[in-house]
Amino acid sequence: MAKVTFITADDEQITLEGDSGSVMELAVQNDVAGIDGDCGGVCSCATCHVHVAPEHLAKVGSASEIEQDMLELDDNANEYSRLCCQIELNEQIDGVILRVAQ
Amino acid sequence: MNKSELPDPFEQARVESGVGYMNDQDDPVQILLRLKDVRKSAHNWKTFQSGAKPGRIVVPSEVNIRETRQIPFEVDPPEHGGFRKLLDPWFKRPLNDDYQQKLQAQIDELLDEVLNKDSVETVSEFSLKLQSRALTLLLNTPYEESEVWIGWGTHVFRSEGVALDGDKANILYDYIDEQIERAAAKPGDDLYSVLLNSEVNGKKLTKEEVKGVMILTFAGGRDTVINAVTNSIAYFGEHPESLARLKAEPEITGKAVEELIRYFAPLTHMGRVATQDTQVCEHAVKADTRVSLCWASANRDASVFEKPNEVVLDRKVNPHISFGFGTHNCLGATHARTIMNLLLKSLAQKVSSIEILECKENIEDLEQFKRKVGFDSLTVKFKNA
Numbered sequence A: 001m002a003k004v005t006f007i008t009a010d011d012e013q014i015t016l017e018g019d020s021g022s023v024m025e026l027a028v029q030n031d032v033a034g035i036d037g038d039c040g041g042v043c044s045c046a047t048c049h050v051h052v053a054p055e056h057l058a059k060v061g062s063a064s065e066i067e068q069d070m071l072e073l074d075d076n077a078n079e080y081s082r083l084c085c086q087i088e089l090n091e092q093i094d095g096v097i098l099r100v101a102q
Numbered sequence B: 001m002n003k004s005e006l007p008d009p010f011e012q013a014r015v016e017s018g019v020g021y022m023n024d025q026d027d028p029v030q031i032l033l034r035l036k037d038v039r040k041s042a043h044n045w046k047t048f049q050s051g052a053k054p055g056r057i058v059v060p061s062e063v064n065i066r067e068t069r070q071i072p073f074e075v076d077p078p079e080h081g082g083f084r085k086l087l088d089p090w091f092k093r094p095l096n097d098d099y100q101q102k103l104q105a106q107i108d109e110l111l112d113e114v115l116n117k118d119s120v121e122t123v124s125e126f127s128l129k130l131q132s133r134a135l136t137l138l139l140n141t142p143y144e145e146s147e148v149w150i151g152w153g154t155h156v157f158r159s160e161g162v163a164l165d166g167d168k169a170n171i172l173y174d175y176i177d178e179q180i181e182r183a184a185a186k187p188g189d190d191l192y193s194v195l196l197n198s199e200v201n202g203k204k205l206t207k208e209e210v211k212g213v214m215i216l217t218f219a220g221g222r223d224t225v226i227n228a229v230t231n232s233i234a235y236f237g238e239h240p241e242s243l244a245r246l247k248a249e250p251e252i253t254g255k256a257v258e259e260l261i262r263y264f265a266p267l268t269h270m271g272r273v274a275t276q277d278t279q280v281c282e283h284a285v286k287a288d289t290r291v292s293l294c295w296a297s298a299n300r301d302a303s304v305f306e307k308p309n310e311v312v313l314d315r316k317v318n319p320h321i322s323f324g325f326g327t328h329n330c331l332g333a334t335h336a337r338t339i340m341n342l343l344l345k346s347l348a349q350k351v352s353s354i355e356i357l358e359c360k361e362n363i364e365d366l367e368q369f370k371r372k373v374g375f376d377s378l379t380v381k382f383k384n385a
């Protein structure tokens, strides 16, 4: 089991738990505002953009080159950006805090 | 075993120079072929505008056959954002359960109609019907309206042998004018009525603007969806193992939809007009000339996609741009994806095999390139599971 906390654009905090799939799927299943996951998680739509809390970046890992190329053209992107469909939901990321970029 | 293949005619030009060239009625177009260039240029709406003279960003150009500005397609930010804010929630309705149940019922009914018939012409007897009926859900109009749209045939804008037919386009324009007057006189809860009662950027929408939006739901959502559906039938006809896999592993359906849409790229390219002198991958682009963003070529870019010319049904990382990219990304994508998703699930459940009896390819002529986008006709026999 991993706990993940999302902070939405209107500063609502939502903590969710899961043990498989991607972080995007967890967010979509629980209607987290600002995570749409239009492409179903294949890194094509950028509607699952989050900023990882700086202290958790190491746990979550950095974006692949293909993901970086997508993020590069997103106006809200910064060094903490990830497309959360590309973050696997497992124990390694337990406790992370993600700020929804939209 | 290659009727369902869509070859990539752009490869050599994409690798060697990055751009293609099309004269198109003496308003030349530089066709951008590489994924990164297409994405960057789609993102850069200040330099590559959509809000040029109506019809100019379409290739072949439609400046001579229409004046109505298509909305939000031919509008640039910041006005564009106001329109999308109004339209986006409406076009997300396909995510609702009741919408999906109705769509599922439509698809199942249609499949039951064609199953075990000796022969079915997919484009006219399956894809056009599916697309038209599904559109009644998107627009929230009576189901019976789909009969009218099916009656127009597949090419609302085109006569036999004539690429651009202004008279034929008038059928659609006249129909939409009528519908707008009907909705103005007696508002209901269809998209026409909703738009007539809406404000964008602080102003009430004019009838001309409502028309500009509605025309696009017909034009943009017609050939694209018809090609996606028809090409899927051809693909499963030649790949029964993929149909069996979807039945055994329905959880990969979402990925399969994205992969088929990547491979098909139902819309080949779309133009922009440069607002200043600039360059793309070392090619000069002069102010007031056209470029096009070639989604179909970008999707086969081997610097990004492994085995780009193969359908890898469960492709995990798939940054395709069949629905465009950035500002003008496809407003109908949720609807199109939902159709494909439910169609694939129903095919996997109800159909054991599809035999291709006869087909006629639809080859798009981009002068330097000839691209197969799908089929003018595809005759098949569906066998039930």
Ligand code: HEM
Pocket: B042, B050, B071, B072, B073, B074, B084, B138, B216, B217, B218, B220, B221, B222, B224, B225, B228, B261, B265, B266, B267, B270, B271, B295, B321, B322, B323, B324, B325, B327, B328, B329, B330, B331, B332, B333, B335, B336
């Ligand atoms: C598989 C089916 C479809 C494909 C591949 C597709 C593809 C595209 C692409 C590539 C664009 C971007 C054009 C550009 O950047 O200039 C686009 C825009 C658009 N599409 Fe689609 N489309 C599909 C279905 C639909 C449907 C069903 C509708 C509506 C009924 C629709 C309505 C629109 C509209 C309104 C735009 C303009 C959005 C804007 O300018 O903000 N499309 N589509």
Ligand code: HEM
Pocket: B058, B062, B066, B070, B073, B157, B158, B163, B164, B165, B169, B215, B216, B219, B220, B221, B223, B224, B227, B266, B267, B268, B362, B364, B373, B374
């Ligand atoms: C009022 C607006 C539009 C008009 C009058 C129009 C007109 C046409 C015409 C005349 C053709 C046939 C071209 C040929 O055979 O060479 C065509 C094909 C096509 N159009 Fe449009 N178009 C419009 C808007 C759009 C938009 C916005 C999209 C997508 C976002 C779109 C997608 C397509 C596609 C994919 C085809 C190829 C169909 C095929 O050959 O199978 N159209 N359109």
Ligand code: FES
Pocket: A024, A036, A037, A038, A039, A040, A041, A042, A043, A044, A045, A046, A047, A048, A083, A084, A085, A086
């Ligand atoms: S869900 Fe589409 S990029 Fe993540």
